[in-house]
Amino acid sequence: xxxxxxxxxxxxxxxxxxxxxxxxxxxxxxxxxxxxxxxxxxxxxxxxxxxxxxxxxxxxxxxxxxxxxxxxxxxxxxxxxxxxxxxxxxxxxxxxxxxxxxxx
Numbered sequence: 001x002x003x004x005x006x007x008x009x010x011x012x013x014x015x016x017x018x019x020x021x022x023x024x025x026x027x028x029x030x031x032x033x034x035x036x037x038x039x040x041x042x043x044x045x046x047x048x049x050x051x052x053x054x055x056x057x058x059x060x061x062x063x064x065x066x067x068x069x070x071x072x073x074x075x076x077x078x079x080x081x082x083x084x085x086x087x088x089x090x091x092x093x094x095x096x097x098x099x100x101x102x103x104x
Contacts, residue, residue, distance in 0.1 A: 004065045007059070
């Protein structure tokens with residue numbers, strides 16, 4: 001589960017690096033205007049999603065993975081769930097668990 005938070009942190013760190021500040025208002029203010037204002041590419045907004053598409057893709061994938069939606073729903077697959085002590089005891093310790101006297 002730590003890998004999702006790492007991906008979140010790294011993608012957000014790139015935004016902080018490009019903005020040059022941790023202030024949210026400065027981050028928003030730096031995205032005002034357009035890229036390449038003097039050329040015919042002047043219609044592209046200066047948003048960080050266009051400047052860093054890979055970081056946005058990583059952020060979006062980490063968001064889906066954090067909610068355990070498909071295809072990242074492996075941590076809680078229903079067919080792999082088993083009852084408590086069956087996972088902790090195996091072989092002889094499992095047999096001894098059932099051979100032990102029951103206390104009332």
